[in-house]
Amino acid sequence: xxxxSPATRVALVGFGGSARSIHTxxxxxxxxxxxxAAVVRSPHSAxxxxxxxxxxxxxxxxxxxxxxxxxxxxxxxxxxxEYVEAALDAGADVVVEKPLAAxxxxxxxxxxxxxxxxxxxxxxxxxxxxxxxxxxxxxxxxGRVGEPFRFESRLTRWAPxxxxxxxxxxxxxxxDGKLGDIGSxxxxxxxxxxxxxxxxxxxVRSVRGADTANDDGFLALQHRxxxxxxxxxxxxxxxxxxxxxxxxxxxxxxxxxxxxxxEALNAGRSPRDAGWGRRDVDTxxxxxxxxxxxxxxxxxxxxxxxxRGVVALRHGDAAAPVAVEDAVAGLVVLEAAxxxxxxxxxxxxxxxxxx
Numbered sequence: 001x002x003x004x005s006p007a008t009r010v011a012l013v014g015f016g017g018s019a020r021s022i023h024t025x026x027x028x029x030x031x032x033x034x035x036x037a038a039v040v041r042s043p044h045s046a047x048x049x050x051x052x053x054x055x056x057x058x059x060x061x062x063x064x065x066x067x068x069x070x071x072x073x074x075x076x077x078x079x080x081x082e083y084v085e086a087a088l089d090a091g092a093d094v095v096v097e098k099p100l101a102a103x104x105x106x107x108x109x110x111x112x113x114x115x116x117x118x119x120x121x122x123x124x125x126x127x128x129x130x131x132x133x134x135x136x137x138x139x140x141x142x143g144r145v146g147e148p149f150r151f152e153s154r155l156t157r158w159a160p161x162x163x164x165x166x167x168x169x170x171x172x173x174x175x176d177g178k179l180g181d182i183g184s185x186x187x188x189x190x191x192x193x194x195x196x197x198x199x200x201x202x203x204v205r206s207v208r209g210a211d212t213a214n215d216d217g218f219l220a221l222q223h224r225x226x227x228x229x230x231x232x233x234x235x236x237x238x239x240x241x242x243x244x245x246x247x248x249x250x251x252x253x254x255x256x257x258x259x260x261x262x263e264a265l266n267a268g269r270s271p272r273d274a275g276w277g278r279r280d281v282d283t284x285x286x287x288x289x290x291x292x293x294x295x296x297x298x299x300x301x302x303x304x305x306x307x308r309g310v311v312a313l314r315h316g317d318a319a320a321p322v323a324v325e326d327a328v329a330g331l332v333v334l335e336a337a338x339x340x341x342x343x344x345x346x347x348x349x350x351x352x353x354x355x
Contacts, residue, residue, distance in 0.1 A: 007034040011092075013031040013060060013083050014075035015036075015045045018097055021265050022126070022303075023072050030305050032311040037066055060086035068092050070310065072124075074334060076166045077180055078102050084110050084121060092251070093120040095310065098184035100324070102174035102208055104331035105277040111324045122310060122320050123210075123327035124355075127185040130259035131277055131301035135285065136244050138299065139253050140193060144287060146250025151229045153189060153244055155182045156237035157206060162212040170206075170213045175334045177213030179204050182233040186219070187330045194328070196222040201346045202337035207236045208355060219337050244285070255285030259301045271325030 012019045015038045018147055027035050038049040039057045057063065060083060061070060072095045087094045090354050094114070100123045101107040114121040127133060139145060141165070150246040162168040168175060175183075191197070204217040219231040230243055246253045261277055269276070277300040287294045307330035309321025336347040 004031065005315060007032055008069045008311060009034050009036045009067050010070045010072060011035075011037040011039060011057065011063050011066070012049075012054070013071050013073045013087065013223065014058075015040050015049045015054075016074065019072070019074040020048065022262075023074055023095075023124075024054070025265055026126075026272055026304050026307050027072070030307040030311060030322075031306060032315075033041065033070075037063065037068065038212045039063065039071075043334060053227050053293050061085065061090055063092060064090045069314070070095065073308070077176070078166075078171055078174060081106050081110060085113065086116050086151065088113055088121070090206060091119070093122070093263070093310075093314065094143055095124050096327075097123045098188070099175055099180045099331060099334070100327040101331065102171075104328055104335055107324075107328045107331050112326060114324065120313065120320060122313070123312065123322045123324060124306065125185065125188045125327070126303040126306050127189060127259070129302045130261070131242055131279060131298045132255050132257075133189055133258060134299040134301070135255070135296060136194060138288045139150070139287070139296065140246065143252060145246055145248030145253055148194070148227050148246060149245040151193065151227060151245070152232070152242065153186050154232040154236040154241055155186055155230060155231065155243075156239070156241070158238045159235045160208070162208045162215070168208075168212050168215075170211070175331060176235050177204075177206070178215050178235050179334060179338060181218055183217065183234075184330060184333055185241040186231040186233060187333045188222075188326065190221055190223075190229040191326065191333070192328055194225055194227040195223045197221045197333050197336075197349055198224050198351075198353075199231075199346050199348050200336040200338040200340055203335060204341035208245065217229070217337070217341070221234045222332065251287055251289030253285055253287050253296065254285075255298065257283045261301045261303050265287055269303040277303075286323065 038054045049056045073083045073091040074097045096221045199222040201220040204213045215235040217233045221229040280300045312318035340347045
């Protein structure tokens with residue numbers, strides 16, 4: 001991007017927690033992006049946007065007359081399709097919170113619509129830029145563990161009481177609950193590391209009650225390349241288990257804890273701050289093998305890299321930071337997991353399904 005290139009004018013669609021705490025500070029930290037509006041429906045959200053210095057619009061359609069180039073859809077999961085379609089119709093490229101859509105078929109339709117309109121739909125899979133995931137990816141590509149054969153990945157929380165909000169409410173007919181929320185990240189990371197999946201086995205349930213969306217789950221993925229991935233997701237886990245375990249024929253890598261970027265954003269820090277995304281030395285992972293254990297420095301986390309990638313895409317300098325086809329593939333796996341849990345069976349994904 002040259003210094004004379006005009007900034008990409010960005011509008012948030014929705015101004016809930018994700019838009020306020022994640023997207024706003026990330027967008028404002030990236031050169032070449034200008035946050036110009038928030039599309040909101042309630043006076044409460046409009047007041048919050050005003051407090052953040054963001055003018056509000058009452059419809060996605062109004063973005064066109066405000067010259068919006070990029071819409072960021074950060075609304076409840078089941079509403080993504082309608083807002084993405086409206087944003088594309090308004091002539092904007094679109095970043096979409098995960099999961100991209102309620103179903104894989106719906107996601108495929110959005111991808112097709114974007115192609116027909118000549119616009120971009122970019123899934124917001126920011127956890128590809130977690131520091132610990134960047135470290136695992138680097139070790140894998142460097143061959144430090146040898147040929148990998150098993151990968152364990154966990155994203156768990158301790159929230160034993162369900163809240164009266166949309167994310168904890170069952171939504172039949174779509175990938176919902178923690179499977180759609182945390183599971184979207186876990187599956188995307190696994191596919192990014194090891195590629196397409198042939199078989200899925202899953203246990204997904206609600207520990208907090210039948211009237212609450214699923215809050216605890218386990219997925220076993222058989223990747224086409226031979227690696228087996230075990231994914232654990234939960235809102236009701238008080239245990240401190242490893243975040244990642246990557247096992248290979250030469251060594252294994254284990255890391256605990258979680259990426260610090262969400263906590264930093266909630267504390268009002270900016271990705272421009274010194275030391276952003278860095279973890280304490282005593283939380284760095286361990287590479288174990290035949291010799292002495294080796295502590296591996298965790299790469300700095302960098303969620304803002306997603307939006308830098310969006311700027312590069314819009315200026316024709318790079319492909320999308322996350323391909324829309326990757327989000328479709330992830331939803332295929334998540335739907336297979338949902339079906340596996342319902343049927344208590346292993347679900348095979350046909351090679352011709354979207355991967």
